[in-house]
Amino acid sequence: MCETVSRDVTETTTEQLCARPPGRPRSERAEKAIIEATLDLLVEEAGVAGVSIEAVAARAGVGKTTIYRRWPNKEALIVDALATLKAPLPEPAGRSVREDLIALARAVHSGRGDRRVDCLWNIIGSWHKHPELVRKLRRDVIEPRREVMRGVLRRGIETGEVRPDLDIEVALPMIAGAMTMQVQGLAPDEDLPDDVAERVVDTALRGLAP
C-alpha cells in the first residue's frame, strides 16, 4: 500500500521509493482518535479557542507527544481535521432539478446531528481571527458543494426547468441559507420536520409572488 508516511523519508539512495522506515510504525488508531476528538471539541467547545491540545489528548486517550509528533501546533491539527469533513461530495441523480435540489438540501438537513454543520458554523464566524483557516474551509468544503448545486441549476436552464434569466449566484445562497437557518434556528434537541427540504425547494422554485 505504501500509504501515509508524513515522516521525513529523504530517499537519497536508489532504493525502492516505497521503503518502510524502520522502527515501530505510527498508530492509525491514535491518529483517527485525535481527529475525532478535535472535531468533537470544535463543536462542543464552540470554536478554535475551545480546542486545546491537552483536551484533545485526554479525549483521544493519547499522550500529547503523539499529537506533537504529527502536527506542529493547534492550527495545523484543525486544518487536517477539517479536511476530513470534505467527503463525501453529493452527486445529483439528474432526473429532475427539483429532485436534485431536494437531495442537496437534504444533505444539509441530515448534517444536523452530524458535526459537519456545527463545525462550519463555529469556524466561519472566526474569520476575523483565523482568516486562512476560513479561506481554506470555504475553498475545500463549501465551494465544491456550491459548484454541484450550480451545475444542477445550469442544467435546469438547459432543460427548461429553470427560467433562463435566473440569477444563479443569488439562488444558491437562497436555498443553502434557508436550510442552514432552519437547521440552526432550532435548539440542538429539537427535531426538524422531515419535509423541510421539499418545502424549501418548492418555495424557492415557485417564488413568493402569486
Add this chain to the structure above:
Amino acid sequence: MCETVSRDVTETTTEQLCARPPGRPRSERAEKAIIEATLDLLVEEAGVAGVSIEAVAARAGVGKTTIYRRWPNKEALIVDALATLKAPLPEPAGRSVREDLIALARAVHSGRGDRRVDCLWNIIGSWHKHPELVRKLRRDVIEPRREVMRGVLRRGIETGEVRPDLDIEVALPMIAGAMTMQVQGLAPDEDLPDDVAERVVDTALRGLAP
C-alpha cells in the same frame, strides 16, 4: 431621572423612592466603554471564549474592579452587551411588499462592517456550550426581526402581492439566509454589490421556475 442603580437599594424607610445613594456615582462612561470593548472582542476574538475580563478591562481602559462591581462574571457581561444590539428594530414603510422586504434585507447587508452580524454569527455557533445565551439572543434580537418580516408577508397576502398559499416560515429563512450567506460568504474586506438586497428579494418573489 432616577435611572440605573443596579446597586442594592433596599429602600426601607418612607423616603422618596428616587433617593440617590451616597458616595461617588458609577461612571456611565466606564460602563459604555466596557460594553463596547466586550462587543469588539466578541467579534475580533471569535466568540465568547475570546472575551476575557482582563482583555475587556485593558481595552476599555478600566480596572477589573470596575467590571466585577457591575457584573458577576463574563456570561452576565456578554448578555448585557448583546442586549444593546437589540435596537433599532426596522420599521417597514408599508408602501409595497417588495420595498419593505428590500429594506429589511438591506438592514442585514448594512450590518456588514457593523459588529452586529459578526456577533450573532459567532455566538449562535456556540449553542452547544452556551445554550441559555443563544436562547436569549434568539428571543430578544432575532425573533423580533423575523416577526417584522412575517408581518410584511402576511400583509402582502392580504393585498394580493404575495400568493396566499405561501409557506411563510420557509420564506423567512430563505430571504434572511440568502442575505446572511452572501454577507458571510465573502472575506471581510470585500465589498458586496449595492443591489444584493434587490436581487435577493426579486429572485425570491419571482422564483426559480420559468
Add this chain to the structure above:
DNA sequence: TCAATACGAAACGCACCCGTATCGTAAATT
C-alpha cells in the same frame, strides 16, 4: 469637613494550557 462610594493599579492563589523533555514500555525491521 466627613462619611460613603467608585475609581484604576497592582498583587494574590488557583487553574489551565503551551511546547518540550524524560521516563520505561511496545512494536516493528535487520
Add this chain to the structure above:
DNA sequence: AATTTACGATACGGGTGCGTTTCGTATTGA
C-alpha cells in the same frame, strides 16, 4: 538478539486568565 521508532505518562518553566483583595485617589451628598 539488537536496533530503531512510537507509545502513554509525567513533569517542567512560562504564560494567561480567573475572581478577590488591598492600595491610594477621586467624586459625590450631608
